[in-house]
Amino acid sequence: MRVTVNDNELEVELLGPEGAPVVIACHGAPGLGSRAEPRASFGRLADSYRVLVYDARGSGVSEGKGPFTHEQWAADVEGLREWVGAERVVLAGGSYGGFMAMEYAVRHPDRVLALVLRDTSPDNANEDMARANALATRRVDLDLEKFGRIMDGRTRDDADLKECWREILPLYDHVYDPAKVEEKVEATHYRYETHNWAFTENMPRYDLKDRLPSLTCPVLVTVGRDDWITPVACSETIARLVPHARLVVFEKSGHSPQVEEAEAWTACVRGFLDEVVGAGAPAGRG
Template structure:
């Protein structure tokens, strides 16, 4: 369905029963990502939660009215929360969706009952780390010009974005499968203008480490051991700064433990949510 949020049409799907706790999941890779990934991963929780997945402003099938800023994307999440009709949500997101999840938790702290992060970062230091990892890869020899242009937001058009995306996709998974790479290339919706704005304007200024100590909701941080683009050290930084947060590293995963170790990852998220959402015990005599 299409829902107008803050003057822009968003393509939205709602999974699970009415009345269940609401979880809003944000996809990664603006201009490349879509609701298909969070639908596949967080959709597994639709037996216990009302799961809202959507194409963010400027991505997938959603409208492309700007701006494509973190502030606007976080405001769109809150618009969806208001549209679904609840006071608080579980906020979830991986990769760039984790950036927006952290932005939402710091900008709208009273609206978040729990936070679930996957393979993400709290600043732009991962840019240099990922470039080093890409150039050191024994899996492929990366075209440095394409790597640098996609990271700098200097993509010429949607076909160029497809070409640069194909170049770096072999780096993402724990086990490299060329056929899987081509399937991902074919399935990706390309919106180069959104990608360019995010990488040329948002990421160079992204650093919310000083705000993370103000996140008081229960927080789960998950990451794949061989994640090349937001390495384990990025999740360890988040873990060190959010009081009481939990960090789980998946040893046989790259950037997508929700896919590569789906059973273990899903069980980890379920266990976390069952513990933090369990009603507090009422003392005897009350």
């Protein structure tokens, strides 16, 4: 469904029973990601939770009015919380979606029941780690020009973003499957302007380390052992900074344990939420 939030139409899906605790799940990869990934992963919890997934401003099939700042994207999450009518919500996100879940939580701590983070980072230190991991890989021979354009936010148009995405996708999974890579390439919505903004404007300034210790909500941090782009060290930093955060490392996963170890990851997230939120708890109304 189309929902207008802050003068921008977003494509939104609501899954699960009315009245259940609300989970807002943020997708990663601005300009490349969409609601499809959080729908597949958090949709598994829709038997007990009210799950809201959406294409962020400038991604998927949502409208793309700028700016594509963290401030604007966090404000859009707040608009979605108000629209769904929940006083407090669980915020979830993987990769760049984890950046946004944390950005929202430090801005609106009174609105967050719990945080579920996957393969993410508290600052931009992951970028240097990712570059080193990519250059050290023996999996594929990287075209360093394409690699540089996508990492630096210098893609030329949607077609170029597609080719650069194809170049780095082999790095993501624990087990490389060229057929799956090509399937992902063709399934992606490409919005190069959003991607470029995220990596030229937002990432150089991204650093939440000094604000994370103020969080008081329960926090689950999950990560794949072989994650190349937001390595385990990034999740360890989050877990160290956030009081009482829980860290779970999935040993047979790359950047996507919600896919590569789906059953174990889902059981981990469900167990955490059932404990700290309770599937039978009311969502609350604003």
